[in-house]
Amino acid sequence: MSNEAFFPIGTPGQPWGSEEKARWLATQTRKRSYHDEVVREIDDLRTDFEVSEYGRHTYGHDIYPLYAVRSKSWNQALPTVLVTGGVHGYETSGVHGALQFLKTRAGGFADRANLLVVPCVSPWGYEHIQRWNPDAIDPNRSFREDSPAAESAALWALTEPLRGDCLMHIDLHETTDTDDSEFRPALAARDGKPLPPGGIPDGFYLVDDSEHPQRDFQQAIIAAVQAVTHIAPADADGMIIGSPVVAPGVIEYPVKQLGLCAGITHARFVTTTEVYPDSPKATPQQCNDAQVAAICAAINHALAQA
Template identity: 80%
Template sequence: MSSDAFYPIGTPGQPWGVEEKAQWRAAQRRQRSYHDEVVRELDGLRADFDVSEYGRLNYGDEAYPLYAVRSRHVDTGLPTVLVTGGVHGYETSGVHGALQFLRDHALGYAGRVNLLVVPCVSPWGYERIQRWNPEAIDPNRSFRADSPAGESAALWDLAATVRSRCLMHIDLHETTDTDDSEFRPALAARDGKPLPAGGIPDGFYLVADSEHPQPAFQQAIIAAVARVTHIAPPDADGMIIGSPVTSEGVIEYPVKPLGLCAGITDAAFVTTTEVYPDSPRATPQQCNDAQVAAVCAAIDHALAHGGGREA
């Protein structure tokens, strides 16, 4: 590694090749169990929900079944809502917030919506507390029909079954201190680019779809989460992670062109949550609770407003 390198793999200014990606992959270590912490939780839900495998990832000698949880009785006359978590495996509350929602709140929506919940999109990343998959691909920039990421391709195909009739999709994420210390440096090194400016917002925020931002929907979620944990303030330039704040705790991205998970359906109501688990003002349980509050508020608002595009 040269003296001006900011990451221990690769040569500054040169994108990674096969050798560098293999070196990065070899450095990843399994730190927790997808089976013990996620699959067993799903097994406990089978009495009340349809828990089924929608795909399988095979990485070397490891196989990861992918699970979706659906309402036990699907009513084609009801709207469908989609909840996804663990697109980035290291973002823990996205996974466990989705599981907590299923355990504690999902049955309350029976007869009102058809639920489709995918708690852990990226199990290899979950086990290694990693943002990428083993090929050093970010699943959350890879949601498209010809996706190079197996995690994204499998969810894309699953979403095709509800894409045109999905009312709401909420994708559960976190922004962590390791975004600055590990993942942004790794991304810049992988792509042979300079290290960008960092900065981690302290608190919860949302990423809306800039093409259909649905401001009242976003603010309904912010109001619900504010009762659980604090909302991220803008920085001195009125930004959160480099994007203008459009309303309290909300920024916008063009989700479909960027290949983000939030763009996998044609839902009228779409958002991505961002919890800050490293804040001294939030506990892991508060982070899970914030995700659950966001999911419930998102469903409630979507149902109350009947799927129409808001101004």
């Protein structure tokens, strides 16, 4: 198979250098506004929450402030829970699900937990509907102390003081048709590797931490979400995206080893959500609602076990 068959940049079998990355970046265009669609929504939350800027990224002429939303009355006696969205900026319901949670449901946890919510970790990715950042780095493989991704490094620094105190972390994602049509081919080309077989699961699923699995926690989330949208079935080999299904709608990854956002703290309860917005059986609002249902179920289960 020629490289041209699955991605138009690079030479088959050879990882990208600076020239190829520059060619890739030159093809990226802004498709929506982080300020209009996200920052304005965050600004509306300032009456009920503490909103802080925890970083600022400059890419060319574009400046992206990074925002964290916290409980206004932070109480050291309460458990702390972390919600992150938009680590992959193109995964829309991760961002807007987090915002919807803050607007509609977060108040119900005010006297039960300290909330730290980061609705959009990767603003450039949000605007350009991209998985990577402008340096062709996947932030969700880069959560570590010496991270090469500015987005990941900023979130790492924000959460460091809470790393040992966090009870629960839910990271909101999507699996989309463009994972197969665009992002996996780009990854194979960037790394100079063959393009492996793909396949997109139709429905919601979760990724647990294989090194510290919490099966009851995952199943509590699945039970809540299936009232909102359908759960992805296993394929004929008992897999979802190439990983064994360990419980209905649940697969496992070693999250810290892979540098995933879900491994950024030492929380007992961690999960990564994956909704499927391209399904004919789901609407964008259902995807946002599924993320909100997942957040609420995750917090409720974690607090019940604390």
